[in-house]
Amino acid sequence: MTSVTYHDVRLMEPAKTRNYLNVDYGFFSWLLTKDHKRIAILYMISISVMFILGGFFAMMMRLELLTPQGDLLTSDTYNRFFTLHGIIMIFFFLIPSIPAVLGNFLLPLMLGAKDLAFPRINLLSWYLYIIGAFVGLVVIITGGVDTGWTFYTPFSTQYSNTHVFGTTLGAFIVGFSSILTGLNFLVTVHRMRAPGLTWFRLPLFVWAIYATSIVQLLATPVLAITLVMLMFERVAHVGIFDPALGGDPLLYQHMFWFYSHPAVYIMILPGMGVASEVVAAFTRKKIFGYKFVAFSSLAIAFLGFLVWAHHMFVAGISVYSAMIFSFLSMFVAVPSAIKVFNWTATLYKGSVSWQTPMLYILGFIGLFTIGGVTGIFLASLGIDVHVTDTYFVVAHFHYIMVGGAVMAYFAGLHYWWPKITGRMYPEWWARLAALLVFIGFNLTFFPQFILGYVGMPRRYHAYAPEFQVLNVMSTAGASVLAVGYLLPLIYLLWSLRFGPKAGPNPWGAVGLEWATTSPPPKDNFHETPAVTWDAYDYPAFLTAMGETQHV
Amino acid sequence: MSEHPHEPLHYVAPMWMYITVFLSLLVLTGLTVFAAQHDLGVMNTPVALAIATVKASLVILFFMHVFHSTRLTWVVIIASFLWLGVLFVLTFADYLTRTWGLQ
Amino acid sequence: MSDAPLHGDEHEHHPFLQHHFEDMGQQHEASTLGMWMFLATEILFFGGLFLAYAVYRTTYEQAWVAGAQLQNLKLGTINTAVLISSSLTMALAVHYAQLGRRLATFYCLVGTLLLGSGFLIIKGIEYHAHFVEGLLPGPYFTWHGPMAPKVELFMTFYFSMTGLHALHMIIGAGLLVWFMWRTWRGHFGPEYFSPVEIMGLYWHFVDIVWIFLFPLLYLIGRHA
Numbered sequence: 050m051t052s053v054t055y056h057d058v059r060l061m062e063p064a065k066t067r068n069y070l071n072v073d074y075g076f077f078s079w080l081l082t083k084d085h086k087r088i089a090i091l092y093m094i095s096i097s098v099m100f101i102l103g104g105f106f107a108m109m110m111r112l113e114l115l116t117p118q119g120d121l122l123t124s125d126t127y128n129r130f131f132t133l134h135g136i137i138m139i140f141f142f143l144i145p146s147i148p149a150v151l152g153n154f155l156l157p158l159m160l161g162a163k164d165l166a167f168p169r170i171n172l173l174s175w176y177l178y179i180i181g182a183f184v185g186l187v188v189i190i191t192g193g194v195d196t197g198w199t200f201y202t203p204f205s206t207q208y209s210n211t212h213v214f215g216t217t218l219g220a221f222i223v224g225f226s227s228i229l230t231g232l233n234f235l236v237t238v239h240r241m242r243a244p245g246l247t248w249f250r251l252p253l254f255v256w257a258i259y260a261t262s263i264v265q266l267l268a269t270p271v272l273a274i275t276l277v278m279l280m281f282e283r284v285a286h287v288g289i290f291d292p293a294l295g296g297d298p299l300l301y302q303h304m305f306w307f308y309s310h311p312a313v314y315i316m317i318l319p320g321m322g323v324a325s326e327v328v329a330a331f332t333r334k335k336i337f338g339y340k341f342v343a344f345s346s347l348a349i350a351f352l353g354f355l356v357w358a359h360h361m362f363v364a365g366i367s368v369y370s371a372m373i374f375s376f377l378s379m380f381v382a383v384p385s386a387i388k389v390f391n392w393t394a395t396l397y398k399g400s401v402s403w404q405t406p407m408l409y410i411l412g413f414i415g416l417f418t419i420g421g422v423t424g425i426f427l428a429s430l431g432i433d434v435h436v437t438d439t440y441f442v443v444a445h446f447h448y449i450m451v452g453g454a455v456m457a458y459f460a461g462l463h464y465w466w467p468k469i470t471g472r473m474y475p476e477w478w479a480r481l482a483a484l485l486v487f488i489g490f491n492l493t494f495f496p497q498f499i500l501g502y503v504g505m506p507r508r509y510h511a512y513a514p515e516f517q518v519l520n521v522m523s524t525a526g527a528s529v530l531a532v533g534y535l536l537p538l539i540y541l542l543w544s545l546r547f548g549p550k551a552g553p554n555p556w557g558a559v560g561l562e563w564a565t566t567s568p569p570p571k572d573n574f575h576e577t578p579a580v581t582w583d584a585y586d587y588p589a590f591l592t593a594m595g596e597t598q599h600v
Numbered sequence: 601m602s603e604h605p606h607e608p609l610h611y612v613a614p615m616w617m618y619i620t621v622f623l624s625l626l627v628l629t630g631l632t633v634f635a636a637q638h639d640l641g642v643m644n645t646p647v648a649l650a651i652a653t654v655k656a657s658l659v660i661l662f663f664m665h666v667f668h669s670t671r672l673t674w675v676v677i678i679a680s681f682l683w684l685g686v687l688f689v690l691t692f693a694d695y696l697t698r699t700w701g702l703q
Numbered sequence: 704m705s706d707a708p709l710h711g712d713e714h715e716h717h718p719f720l721q722h723h724f725e726d727m728g729q730q731h732e733a734s735t736l737g738m739w740m741f742l743a744t745e746i747l748f749f750g751g752l753f754l755a756y757a758v759y760r761t762t763y764e765q766a767w768v769a770g771a772q773l774q775n776l777k778l779g780t781i782n783t784a785v786l787i788s789s790s791l792t793m794a795l796a797v798h799y800a801q802l803g804r805r806l807a808t809f810y811c812l813v814g815t816l817l818l819g820s821g822f823l824i825i826k827g828i829e830y831h832a833h834f835v836e837g838l839l840p841g842p843y844f845t846w847h848g849p850m851a852p853k854v855e856l857f858m859t860f861y862f863s864m865t866g867l868h869a870l871h872m873i874i875g876a877g878l879l880v881w882f883m884w885r886t887w888r889g890h891f892g893p894e895y896f897s898p899v900e901i902m903g904l905y906w907h908f909v910d911i912v913w914i915f916l917f918p919l920l921y922l923i924g925r926h927a
Contacts (some may be wrong), residue, residue: 164723166733232740238674240733241724267683270744274751278863285841288852289755289857295853300758303691304751354686357693370690414632612801622791629783629917633776636922644926656911659767663794664907670732673739680743684750688757695758 068471068568083168084571089154090469091175096142096150097538099182102189103137106130108531111493111524118471119511127510128195129211135198140220141182143454144227144312147319148234148265149174150463152258154469156234158562158569159252161243161578166236174229181223188215198521199309200547202301203291206282214283217276224269224276227315231265234258245563245580252560252584253329253342257322264311264318264353272308273294275301299365306357314353317417317449318346319387320457324410327460328392330558331407332399335585338391345384352381362433371430379427385421389414404556407480409460410489416452420445438508441501447494456486466541467551471568475543477538485533492526559590611668621662628655719895731897738901742908749867749912756860756919763857768852768924770857773838775829779921782825783913789818792909795902799888800896808899809886815906816879819872826869832857868916871909878902924927 069086079087100273109130113121122130133597153171159163165171188194194216196205205213238259242251277300278289288294290301329336336342358366358374392414401407423445426432436442467473501507505516513519557583565574582589632651640647661667666677717727724730760767796811837845840859848854882902885891891899 162723166723167737168723207654228744232737232744235740236733236737239736240729266740266744267680270748271751274748278752278755281859281863285859287840287844289856289859293720295763297762299694300691300755302756303694307687307691316719336873354628354683355690358690366694367700367821369697369700370694375688611799615798618791618794618798620786625790627785629780629787632918632922633780635915636918636925639926647917648922650881652915652918658788659907659914663790664861664904673738676736676739676743680746680858684746687747687754691754691758695761698708 053482055241066566067570069571070471070568077254081165081172083172084220085153085157085165085168085171086469086569088171088175089150089318092145092149092153092178094533094557095175095178095182096145099137100534103142104136104531104534106134106137108527110134111527113510114233114512114520115517115524117512117514118519118585123509124510128197128508129193131467131508132194132197136185136194136216136220138224138450139198139316141178141185143316143450144223145178145230146316146454146458147323147461148230148258148261148315149178149226150260151254151323153230155562156237156255156258156464158239158468158561158565159255160237161246161561161574161580162237162241163572163574165233166241167233170229171208171233172570174226174233175225177229178223180217181221181226184215184219184222188212188219190203191215198486200276200279202279202282202298203292206279206287207291209292213303214280217280217283221273221276221280224273227265228269228273231269234262234264238262242380243580246561249340249343250580250583251343253325253336253339253346253516254322256343256346257318257325260350261315261318261322262544263347263350264315264349265300268308268311268315268354271304272312275304275308278304299361301345302361302364303358306360307354310357310360311350311353313446313449314349316454318349320461321346321550322414323457323461323464324388324392324413326558326560327406327410328395329585330464330556331402331404331410332395333557333587334395334399334585335484335583336391337397338387339584342388342391345387349381350386352377352384355380359428359433361391362430363437375428375430379425381430382421382425385417387419389421403480404463405474405476405483406464408480408483409456409463409486412483412490413453413460415457416448416456416490419545420448420453436501438506439501440497440505440507443507444494444497444501446568449498452490452494456490459483459486462537462541464556465524465562466544468562468567468569470545470548472544472548473551473555474537474548475540478540479557482533482536482540485529485536487533489526489529489531489533493523493530494522494526496522496526554594557591559587560584564594611665613662613665613668617662621658625655626656628658714856717895719890729892731895734901735896735904735906738904742904745871745908747863752860752864752867753807753915753919756821756864759860760923763850763853766853767857769848769850770854770861771843771921771923771925773833773836773854773858774861774921776921776925778825778829782822783917785818785822786913789815789822790907792818793906795901797896797900800891800899801893803892805886805889805891808891809883812879812883812899816876816883819879819906823869823872823876826865833862837871864865864916864920868909871912873907875902875906878905883899909915 053319069084079091082091084087109122110127113119113127119127153165156162192211194209194211194213196209196211196213200213200217233476238255281287282289282291282296286294288296290296290298292298325336325342356374356378356464358370359378362371362375412447423441427436427442427445463479500516500519500523503516553566555567556563560580561574561580562569564578582593628651632648635647635651636644660677666673723729724733731790792811792814796808796815799807799811832841832844837843837847838854838858840855840862842856844851844858846854879902882899885898
């Protein structure tokens with residue numbers, strides 16, 4: 050199937066059908082909604098605002114790093130900026146992103162359900178996010194925090210003069226948003242699948258969200274209690290984590306990373322789920338090795354809990370436990386690699402079309418692989434001693450988080466945009482933006498691998514002069530990247546009013562979400578569907594839908 | 601309908617079950633206090649934790665009806681304790697080996 | 704028409720059926736599963752404290768023994784019995800709700816509330832005694848026995864673990880009042896008792912936390 054054209058779409062609106070967007074108007078119909086689709090949109094707006102804020106801090110950092118001297122920002126300010134960049138991007142953008150926006154919108158649709166299991170708890174999740182974000186914003190306005198997003202003790206508990214308590218409180222609150230979302234998703238997948246929708250007929254996006262939800266459910270509470278102990282220590286100074294009082298700062302790190310390593314899998318697993326959907330749709334094939342991909346999601350979720358101390362190799366843990374964690378960290382790469390192999394095998398002899406979602410996902414596969422492979426370098430103890438706390442690590446995680454997760458989020462946004470809004474985005478502008486993102490991203494972060502390897506440490510506002518050329522390249526890349534991110538903001542908003550209207554299945558893809566109108570009605574389906582087709586089974590699905598061509 | 605029927609919990613436990621579990625819990629409480637007041641060497645702590653585990657199991661299996669619950673409920677409970685176990689085991693893997701190889 | 708709930712046949716649906724569920728059975732299964740998932744997060748939440756406690760217990764064993772000696776064994780044991788009794792009344796409340804016995808359910812919930820409050824009162828007495836002895840960690844710590852700084856660390860764990868536990872009990876007490884009201888109004892019966900059941904699950908979980916806290920905080924080194 051080649052690209053879709055919309056030249057013959059009528060611009061005259063037919064009688065408006067009722068869908069979840071126009072069934073109710075008014076402020077409170079949105080703020081008190083229990084509709085998972087509206088809650089997804091509330092999240093979409095909120096995290097976009099936080100993304101821009103986090104990006105602002107990144108831009109300031111990159112501007113400072115144009116010159117070796119610390120001349121734009123004082124070191125104190127720079128410390129606050131990299132801390133806030135990390136906190137905002139991780140807790141307020143990446144962790145919610147795909148689950149809270151795409152997961153919320155799509156999960157009931159993909160399962161053939163009317164809503165999630167607990168719609169009011171879903172709304173509560175969003176409010177907790179907003180309250181946590183509000184606390185964070187107050188912290189930022191009143192001076193921010195400078196401990197790094199990792200809040201290592203005893204600096205955070207004893208010596209920092211910034212708003213540690215407020216920031217950890219904000220993170221604590223937003224953590225419960227994440228926990229409740231995960232809980233909701235797990236119960237929904239277990240108890241609300243449509244008739245005929247067995248586990249192995251589920252879209253792989255659902256498997257990925259399911260695995261993510263397990264991680265959210267079981268890891269986040271440990272972060273919560275760790276932050277509570279941190280807040281207590283900050284106030285009472287009893288020595289839970291302070292070595293001068295007999296405490297162990299490594300205990301803090303163990304507990305912090307028990308969450309924060311699985312957290313990175315919360316950030317990447319949903320992106321992998323999007324990748325499976327997009328690859329299947331734009332090759333018109335079922336995913337090669339469906340069960341391998343499904344089980345790999347679960348394996349990543351489980352194994353991701355066993356590797357946390359690779360963040361502590363030089364912190365003072367015993368070398369014997371370091372060896373255990375090193376081995377486990379290499380092992381966790383295996384299921385991710387299995388997925389990459391399976392997506393690649395799906396591409397082989399597929400009928401590939403190059404729409405924007407596919408462009409983003411192809412970028413995702415390549416960049417995630419680079420990021421993941423450099424993770425293996427870091428898992429190796431000898432190499433880690435050399436490059437830890439350098440820009441090598443910074444490049445590694447940005448390849449996965451930005452080259453991986455953010456690109457997957459954009460892929461998903463574009464792929465499901467017609468379903469969510471009933472409008473198509475402008476394809477050529479979107480492709481341009483995708484290209485700018487890809488170029489800008491690589492120009493920003495590839496030099497950082499080199500910088501780290503030759504010894505530039507992270508979290509410093511000044512650096513040795515020989516590092517300047519690569520830093521200038523990196524900042525130039527960041528500017529291109531910024532343009533690449535700005536464009537979708539503009540054209541996606543534009544499309545809401547002027548984009549061509551989309552039919553129920555503009556991509557001709559397989560999945561229950563494509564079996565209902567774009568946008569869907571409030572209760573998702575006019576009749577509860579019964580599933581008789583396997584995942585990505587194009588002929589069976591299209592027959593069931595009674596169509597021989599899409600749109 | 602989904603593959604499995606949606607039936608509310610129909611199992612109604614008999615009264616003697618509740619009373620028996622209650623009395624057992626009180627007895628075990630007395631037992632743990634009694635054991636704590638005797639020197640069992642290194643076994644004091646394991647004994648105390650074992651008794652606590654038995655008490656907790658009684659509450660879980662009978663007061664919380666897990667004995668008659670779905671397999672999924674069992675999976676959730678076991679998984680939680682398993683994950684907690686991972687937290688303990690891998691953290692202590694560091695603490696217990698820090699002095700290995702040192703004089 | 705598109706917003707009305709979908710019904711194949713014309714049976715009366717239960718007044719407490721939420722519209723996104725197919726039937727009461729699915730709703731019941733979803734709510735109990737949801738509560739179990741929530742309890743899983745609570746296990747990990749308290750678990751973090753237990754981990755930190757365990758790490759410092761192995762590091763500062765003598766101070767932990769000293770700290771445990773400072774606890775009131777008699778009150779702690781009584782409190783354990785009180786909480787176990789409240790678990791019994793809570794379990795019976797669920798039992799009677801399943802049988803549709805409104806008054807019996809109500810009285811059992813009242814009993815649970817009274818026993819739970821009794822637990823909190825005794826806890827308050829213990830906390831007060833600790834305060835008077837200068838054992839509150841932080842700026843108010845004025846106790847001057849041996850290994851005082853490490854005993855202060857023990858007391859930090861004592862107060863955070865029992866404090867977090869007590870906070871859960873207070874929330875539980877509030878929920879009990881709500882469910883007492885709902886029971887009185889006749890909301891529950893054999894076809895709809897899941898709120899009472901999940902209240903019970905929560906209450907029993909809080910009981911189980913105490914079952915572990917008691918030996919860990921009160922029973923170390925009690926053999927003379």
